[in-house]
Amino acid sequence: GANPTIDIRFDEAETRKRVPVTVGGKTTALYLFLAQDDVRGTVHVDPPRGKSRLEHMGIKIELIGRIEVASERSGKSEFTSLVRELEPPGELLGARTFPFEFCNVEKQYESYDGINVRLRYVLRVTIARHYNSNVTHEQDLRVQVLQYEPEINQSIKMEVGIEDCLHIEFEYNRGKYHLRDVILGKIHFLLVRIKIKHMELAIIKRETSGAGSATFNEAETVTKFEIMDGAPVRAESIPIRLFLSGFDQLTPTMRNVNNKFSVKYFINLVLIDEEDRRYFKQQEITLWRK
Ligand SMILES: *[C@@H]1O[C@H](CO)[C@@H](O)[C@H](O)[C@H]1NC(C)=O
Ligand SMILES: *[C@@H]1O[C@H](CO)[C@@H](O)[C@H](O)[C@H]1NC(C)=O
Numbered sequence: 001g002a003n004p005t006i007d008i009r010f011d012e013a014e015t016r017k018r019v020p021v022t023v024g025g026k027t028t029a030l031y032l033f034l035a036q037d038d039v040r041g042t043v044h045v046d047p048p049r050g051k052s053r054l055e056h057m058g059i060k061i062e063l064i065g066r067i068e069v070a071s072e073r074s075g076k077s078e079f080t081s082l083v084r085e086l087e088p089p090g091e092l093l094g095a096r097t098f099p100f101e102f103c104n105v106e107k108q109y110e111s112y113d114g115i116n117v118r119l120r121y122v123l124r125v126t127i128a129r130h131y132n133s134n135v136t137h138e139q140d141l142r143v144q145v146l147q148y149e150p151e152i153n154q155s156i157k158m159e160v161g162i163e164d165c166l167h168i169e170f171e172y173n174r175g176k177y178h179l180r181d182v183i184l185g186k187i188h189f190l191l192v193r194i195k196i197k198h199m200e201l202a203i204i205k206r207e208t209s210g211a212g213s214a215t216f217n218e219a220e221t222v223t224k225f226e227i228m229d230g231a232p233v234r235a236e237s238i239p240i241r242l243f244l245s246g247f248d249q250l251t252p253t254m255r256n257v258n259n260k261f262s263v264k265y266f267i268n269l270v271l272i273d274e275e276d277r278r279y280f281k282q283q284e285i286t287l288w289r290k
Contacts, residue, residue, distance in 0.1 A: 002048050006125050006137035010041040019142050023113050030142040040101040043125050052094055057128035059087040063102045064124060067260045070116040071210050079258045107143045109257055114207045115218040117261045147288045150176045160281045167191035178290040179250055185240035189232045195274040199228040202268045209261040222247050253286045
């Protein structure tokens with residue numbers, strides 16, 4: 001009760017898509033905006049319960065783009081920040097509604113929730129007060145950035161070999177995939193003199209944050225599946241078909257976001273022999289949002 005209540009509502013709230021976002025085990029549905037979408041809505045302010053008037057030193061709303069790096073002492077850095085004054089200093093008599101809009105604001109980065117890093121877009125309303133602490137209210141929104149199809153689109157061919165023991169060649173149809181794409185590939189066994197017990201393929205996500213000696217790398221297995229159980233023979237060829245659309249945690253590849261972090265994806269092929277020795281080969285793939 002002693003504080004006014006603040007509520008932010010988006011225009012087109014009924015029709016705008018919402019996406020579930022899980023942070024710290026808690027899932028909320030956030031409104032989705034594309035990079036070029038205008039952000040419009042209304043702010044509703046109610047004076048504290050039992051009071052009909054509210055004295056203030058001005059009411060404003062900010063659209064903030066913020067990167068939060070867990071390992072950095074400073075923690076948060078803002079890459080964009082815009083302000084709209086909603087009301088000059090004065091007095092509110094009863095509940096009020098203020099429209100706001102942020103038009104033609106390029107939201108250049110995608111929202112991201114990683115292990116050590118979050119990139120957030122937040123609307124923050126502040127009611128400034130003279131003798132009291134300010135009252136603030138924040139509302140997250142989700143931003144996705146659509147990309148053009150990459151021009152260069154070469155297949156990936158790789159070899160794994162251990163002299164005189166093993167020689168495998170594998171091929172993926174492309175090096176760049178959109179988030180609902182299918183990775184098609186083939187593995188050829190050219191020479192097999194060790195006993196392979198099984199073989200698996202994994203997609204690894206690697207998040208890098210910080211800089212210098214305080215660089216943090218986090219690798220996360222997005223998916224892993226067995227592509228073969230049992231020993232392959234020479235001249236055998238195994239097809240690979242992997243649908244990316246099943247994995248919500250995939251994001252576009254992000255290289256150097258505002259000098260703060262990057263997110264990269266790799267296909268990792270792992271062979272395990274009968275003595276449990278592991279052989280692997282990793283290859284970066286680029287993911288993009290169509
Ligand atoms: C309260 O808000 C005003 C206006 O935004 C700002 O100048 C002031 O620094 C804020 N005070 C505190 C204690 O954050
Ligand atoms: C990229 O390569 C794949 C596989 O070779 C092909 O099907 C697709 O049409 C190519 N796309 C472009 C834009 O070249």
